[in-house]
Structures are given as structure tokens and as C-alpha cells.
Amino acid sequence: IRNLCIVLGDQLNLDSALFDEFDANQDLIWMAEVIEESTHVKSHPQRIALFLSAMRHFAERLQNQGWQIHYHALSKKHIQSPSSLAESLSKFLSENSVNNILVVLPGEYRVLKQLKTTANQFKHRLNVLPDRHFISLPGEFSEWMSQRKKPVMEYWIRHLRKRTGILMENGQPCGAKWNFDAKNRGNFGKKGPGLLVEAPIFSKDNITQDVLEIVADLFANHSGSLDSFNWPVTHKEAQQALADFIENRLALFGQYQDAMWFDEPFLYHSLLSSSLNLKLISPLEVIQATEQAYRDGQAPIEAVEGFIRQILGWREFVRGLYWHAMPQWKTWNHLDAQKALPSFYWTGKTDMRCLQQSISQVLEHGYGHHIQRLMVTGLFAQLWETNPIEVHEWYLAMYVDAVEWVELPNVLGMSQYADGGFMASKPYVATGKYIQKMSPYCSQCPYKPEESIGDKACPFTTLYWAFLLKHETEFSQHPRMALQIKHLANIDDVKREAIQHRVEFLRETL
Ligand code: FAD
Ligand code: SF4
Incomplete structure (x- = not known):
């Protein structure tokens, strides 16, 4: 040979x-x-x-x-x-x-x-x-990185847009702005997500049927169900998934990309990550098709920029960072988080509605959208002070789109701050009120997101204040955390003690 x-x-x-x-x-x-x-x-x-x-x-x-x-x-x-x-x-x-x-x-x-x-x-x-599936050229990220003190995704995507001409017009960004994030933080209010068109159903041919039988037989003791398996397994099916997204969901992708709803795992998301990560479809093909939809007037700039930002920006960025910082990245535990991952991550059995919803969807489909990953499962794991490697292993195991180069930076960097800010500019920590704003989950939960102590206190809120109290010294000098830390001044000693008691109670009972 x-x-x-x-x-x-x-x-x-x-x-x-x-x-x-x-x-x-x-x-x-x-x-x-x-x-x-x-x-x-x-x-x-x-x-x-x-x-x-x-x-x-x-x-x-x-x-x-x-x-x-x-x-x-x-x-x-x-x-x-x-x-x-x-x-x-x-x-x-x-x-x-x-x-x-x-x-x-x-x-x-x-x-x-x-x-x-x-x-x-x-x-x-x-x-x-070299892997030519990606839009960045071999060595391009390292070169870009070598000219910077700290990698910032916003500048990376601008660099790539200028070089490739993606979503550019006469050297200027389409829509006259680089970033439409401010328009892309909507929730569904009380009325809900409206009529969602179901994603296409892919027929299971003999190959897929055989595989499903083998997996059911060999991996029967793994968490997660096979029943709803419906992911593209060929280039043609990935193209169908892309066309369906552009026709039925792209226009509202931006506005609702951070929103969550009961029993609706997919909402306006593309469901393309697994196809992209297995390289059934190329990022350029996806980007060109969505850019064309914008130029044809099928979708507004905020939706298309918001979507392309995920693929040309975040996806290429995390890949560059992964190869820049591995294998060291896996050894960092900046906040010295040492607790075990709560066992309900493997079963979805918890009375916290946001976690029950987000984890059950992962068990059922191997999928959760970005905000569920970052601000529900990821946030709770961080506030719980879970060992980052346990969190990393859960994410790598449970999502159909998980491949380490993309999963690890998102988990250890963006979500757990285990790298002490190498990737994210601050820890993404919030009280339950963020989840209340972006979802209806709290309305059917025994806890109250605005309460940090007492029987009804939302565990996110209690743990959030405990997190700030614990890391007060480190973050009081942090330019993007200072405001959050300042609010600690409103918490007197009695309340601080009550928060600690509630944390101890959670540790014994959750
Ligand atoms: P859409 O919301 O439709 O977004 C479009 C595409 O943009 C995605 O298909 C994906 O390719 C890309 N994208 C979006 N956000 C990111 C991001 N932060 N980093 C890289 N690419 C991005 N993505 C994975 O592909 N595999 C993972 O294992 C993975 N683990 C994650 C773990 C955590 C804790 C977090 C916060 C994010 C993770 N992501 C991961 C990123 C993102 O959540 C998923 O790509 C997205 O939810 C996939 O669903 P979708 O295809 O419907 O995406
Ligand atoms: Fe989640 Fe807290 Fe809201 Fe319950 S009250 S759904 S635990 S954020």
C-alpha cells in the first residue's frame, strides 16, 4: 500500500x-x-x-x-x-x-x-x-493571535469578513454595522414562539436501521434515548436541513436565538451543528446560502448577520483557540471548582423546571440550543462549583454535535471560566432572573427567581450570590464584573449568613 x-x-x-x-x-x-x-x-x-x-x-x-x-x-x-x-x-x-x-x-x-x-x-x-473544511486558512488564526494580547471574537470575525468578503458591500459590512446583537436578544413574551414548522423527517434506510439496532444492543446502559433519532447522515440530507432552515426559521433566528420555551427544543435554530461537525456540509456552503437569502430579501440583516456570526465567528474562533491552547486547556481549573456533577444531569430528574426541561431535551434528542447549554446547564454547573472536567465530559458525551475542538472551548472557556478568562472576558454568571426573562420556566417551578434565601429561593439565585461572595476579591478589580460585585454592598452580614445556610441546605438536598 x-x-x-x-x-x-x-x-x-x-x-x-x-x-x-x-x-x-x-x-x-x-x-x-x-x-x-x-x-x-x-x-x-x-x-x-x-x-x-x-x-x-x-x-x-x-x-x-x-x-x-x-x-x-x-x-x-x-x-x-x-x-x-x-x-x-x-x-x-x-x-x-x-x-x-x-x-x-x-x-x-x-x-x-x-x-x-x-x-x-x-x-x-x-x-x-491541513483541514480545509474550515474558512480560516492553515496558520491564519495563529498569525492573527500573535498580533494580540487577548483574543476577542468580534475582531476575529471582522478580520475574516474583510478577507473573504462575506456579508460585505464595497468594503463595508452589509447593513452598515458589524454587529446586530442588540436586536437579537428577544424573548417570546407570554404569547410563545408562534407556529413552528417541524424540521424535515429523514427516512431511515437499511444502513441507519442496522446502526440503530447495534447501538441499542451494545450501548443499552448509556443515558439518552434513540427513539427520536432524526439527524442528517449524508451530504444530501444536510443540504435538505439547510434549505428547510432558510425557508422556515432563518428570518426569526436572530430575534429569538436566546429565547427558550416549554417542550420546544429546536425553536428557530438551524440544527446544522452535527452536519457541520461531521463535515457532511461545509461552513462556506451554509454561509453562502444564508447570505443569498439576505440578498434575495428572504431574511433581515440582523437574522443573517446573527447566524453567520455563529459559524464564521464563534465556530472558527473556538477551533483556533483549541489548537492554540491544547493540551494545557484541559488542566486549568482557575476557580478551583471541585464538586461532583449533580446526578440529575444524567436523568433530568429535578424539580428545577429550567434544568428539567433542558436536560430532558438532551436525553431525548442529544440536542439543546446555545442558551440552554450556556445559561441553564452550564450556568448551574458553574454556580454549583462543579469540577470542570466532569462538566466537559458530560457535554462531550451528551450532544450529537460534540467534537472536542468545539465542545471544550465552549465548556471550559465560555461556560465554566476554568481558563481564568483566556477565552471569555468574564464568567457568564446570573441569577434565576435571567432564565425568567428568557423563558416561561419559572412560572411552573416551585422556586422564585427573585429570592435568594428561604424555602422558595431559586437555587440559581442563592448560588449566584454565594459565587460572588466567594470570589469577591478576585472580581472586584475586574472591569466587566465590578458592577455585579458592587451589589454585594447591599447584602448585610445577616443575609450573607442566610445565603451560606441555604447553600449548605442545597448541597445536602439537591
Ligand atoms: P444554531 O443556533 O442554529 O447556530 C448555527 C451554527 O453556529 C451551529 O450549528 C454551530 O455550528 C455554530 N455555533 C453557534 N454557536 C457556536 C459556538 N459557541 N461555538 C461554535 N460554533 C457555534 N457546538 C457544537 O457544535 N458542538 C458542541 O459540542 C458544543 N458544545 C457547547 C457547549 C456549551 C457549554 C456551549 C455554551 C455551547 C456549545 N456549542 C457546541 C455551541 C452551540 O451551542 C451549538 O453549536 C448550537 O447550539 C448547535 O445548535 P444549532 O446547530 O441548532 O445552532
Ligand atoms: Fe430555574 Fe430558578 Fe426559574 Fe426554577 S425559579 S425555573 S430553578 S431559574
Whole structure:
């Protein structure tokens, strides 16, 4: 074999650099389904099924064009060996003669290390090719970063918009403003989200049916349901999901991107993250289609800018930061948070309505939208002083779109402040009143978001004040936290003590 071309489960794009010089007569594609990738964090069954089904569809597509593939598949009668990517690759290399091993930069530092070590054991150097799925060019983020003291996403997205011309007109941002965030913080008031058009249903072909059976059999003890599985598993289905989003939800995406509602997990969101992260669809394809919708008058600038900001801005930004700060990022615990993740994160069984709603949706669909992730599950974990690695592992396991390069910065950086402000400019902490403003959850909850002490005190509110009291010294000098800290002056000693008592009560009872 001249080139052994490794395709990982989140690298399912035909325009990959891996295939540039692929010669079916001398090269071989290597793909493997292994138990460890679903158990190193105990993954949601829908996350596992999505990866396996999409991988099998991609392998079929490659085979249909006459390319040879070595594919190690899991089966119901699976014997647990080889159980990891490293073992599987070792077995192959010990049985075959290979000249070169090629892989596109993996989405996880752990996998890169495993593959490098295995290749070295067989006296090979792993050839790591650049990932051209992304809009930023190889080295572009490091170069941009080297000119700054602190990375700020707003300047990163402006840099990319200027370079690419995305949402630009004659060198100026479309709509004459770079940022429409101020218009994009709406809630649904009392009337609710209106008539939502259901996302398309993707039919389950034989490949998907097989995979669902295997996953149900092998991973029966993992948290999460398989019943509602409906994620795109091919490029064509991802394109259908994109078209459906543009037609039915894009126009109101911006206005309601932070809003939440009862039993409505998807609202005006695109549901494209899993397709993007598995590379079933490219970010450029998504961005161009939404920009066109703006130019055709189908959606207002605030919706389209707000949406493109997520993909061109945040998605590219967190990827740059991940490779800049790994593997150290995983070791940081700036606030010294040491508590265990509450067990209801795995069951949804809690009387706190916001958490019950947000977690139940994740268990049912492997999905939650951004504000549920940041300001409900993420916020509570932070206020609870949960060990950041436990939080990271929960997020990596439970969401269908979780791949470490995008999950880890969002969790350890944006949501838990475990990096002490490397990524986020301040901890995203708030009382239950924020959740009350953005959702109707508090109206059906036994607690009261405005109360921090007493039987009805909202746990978010109690823990928020306890958090500020604990970190008062550090944050009193922080330019973006000073105002929040100033409010501590209104809390007298008696109330401070009552807050601490309530925290102790929560720790014993929640
Ligand atoms: P939409 O709301 O429709 O947004 C459009 C797209 O923008 C998304 O598909 C996604 O590709 C991109 N995007 C939006 N926000 C971000 C962001 N902060 N970082 C990177 N890309 C973004 N996203 C993941 O893809 N995988 C994860 O594992 C993940 N974990 C997260 C954990 C936490 C604690 C938080 C706060 C956010 C996380 N996000 C993650 C980002 C974001 O919440 C999801 O991308 C989004 O909710 C996916 O749903 P959607 O496709 O309907 O997104
Ligand atoms: Fe959540 Fe507190 Fe509101 Fe209850 S009162 S739903 S716990 S924010």
C-alpha cells in the first residue's frame, strides 16, 4: 500500500486534502468503528448512531466510485477487540505493508496523539494534512493571535469578513454595522414562539436501521434515548436541513436565538451543528446560502448577520483557540471548582423546571440550543462549583454535535471560566432572573427567581450570590464584573449568613 488514508468519523467530506492524490491502484482508505470512541466518555446513543450511520454512508459513497476501503465495523456480536483506534490501526499495520500513513488533522488532541504514537511504533511518521473544511486558512488564526494580547471574537470575525468578503458591500459590512446583537436578544413574551414548522423527517434506510439496532444492543446502559433519532447522515440530507432552515426559521433566528420555551427544543435554530461537525456540509456552503437569502430579501440583516456570526465567528474562533491552547486547556481549573456533577444531569430528574426541561431535551434528542447549554446547564454547573472536567465530559458525551475542538472551548472557556478568562472576558454568571426573562420556566417551578434565601429561593439565585461572595476579591478589580460585585454592598452580614445556610441546605438536598 503506497498511502494508507485514515478517515475519522468527523471527516466525512469528499473535498478533503486526503483525496487530492488518491490513486485507487496503490492507495487504501482506512476507517474503523471502535468501542472506545463511544465509551471514553459514555456517549448518548444518538451521538453514537449518528457517527456510525454517517461513516457507513460515506464509506458506501467512496466505494461506489471504485475506491478500496478497509472498514472495521462494530456488530451486535462484537468482540471488544480491537477496542480503540490505536489497537485497530496497530493490528492493520502488523498485517500489511504500508509506505505512508496520511490523516487530516483530527478534531481531538487525544486522537492525534494516539495515531502519532501508533504510527511511530511501526517506524512511520504520521503525515498530518491541513483541514480545509474550515474558512480560516492553515496558520491564519495563529498569525492573527500573535498580533494580540487577548483574543476577542468580534475582531476575529471582522478580520475574516474583510478577507473573504462575506456579508460585505464595497468594503463595508452589509447593513452598515458589524454587529446586530442588540436586536437579537428577544424573548417570546407570554404569547410563545408562534407556529413552528417541524424540521424535515429523514427516512431511515437499511444502513441507519442496522446502526440503530447495534447501538441499542451494545450501548443499552448509556443515558439518552434513540427513539427520536432524526439527524442528517449524508451530504444530501444536510443540504435538505439547510434549505428547510432558510425557508422556515432563518428570518426569526436572530430575534429569538436566546429565547427558550416549554417542550420546544429546536425553536428557530438551524440544527446544522452535527452536519457541520461531521463535515457532511461545509461552513462556506451554509454561509453562502444564508447570505443569498439576505440578498434575495428572504431574511433581515440582523437574522443573517446573527447566524453567520455563529459559524464564521464563534465556530472558527473556538477551533483556533483549541489548537492554540491544547493540551494545557484541559488542566486549568482557575476557580478551583471541585464538586461532583449533580446526578440529575444524567436523568433530568429535578424539580428545577429550567434544568428539567433542558436536560430532558438532551436525553431525548442529544440536542439543546446555545442558551440552554450556556445559561441553564452550564450556568448551574458553574454556580454549583462543579469540577470542570466532569462538566466537559458530560457535554462531550451528551450532544450529537460534540467534537472536542468545539465542545471544550465552549465548556471550559465560555461556560465554566476554568481558563481564568483566556477565552471569555468574564464568567457568564446570573441569577434565576435571567432564565425568567428568557423563558416561561419559572412560572411552573416551585422556586422564585427573585429570592435568594428561604424555602422558595431559586437555587440559581442563592448560588449566584454565594459565587460572588466567594470570589469577591478576585472580581472586584475586574472591569466587566465590578458592577455585579458592587451589589454585594447591599447584602448585610445577616443575609450573607442566610445565603451560606441555604447553600449548605442545597448541597445536602439537591
Ligand atoms: P444554531 O443556533 O442554529 O447556530 C448555527 C451554527 O453556529 C451551529 O450549528 C454551530 O455550528 C455554530 N455555533 C453557534 N454557536 C457556536 C459556538 N459557541 N461555538 C461554535 N460554533 C457555534 N457546538 C457544537 O457544535 N458542538 C458542541 O459540542 C458544543 N458544545 C457547547 C457547549 C456549551 C457549554 C456551549 C455554551 C455551547 C456549545 N456549542 C457546541 C455551541 C452551540 O451551542 C451549538 O453549536 C448550537 O447550539 C448547535 O445548535 P444549532 O446547530 O441548532 O445552532
Ligand atoms: Fe430555574 Fe430558578 Fe426559574 Fe426554577 S425559579 S425555573 S430553578 S431559574
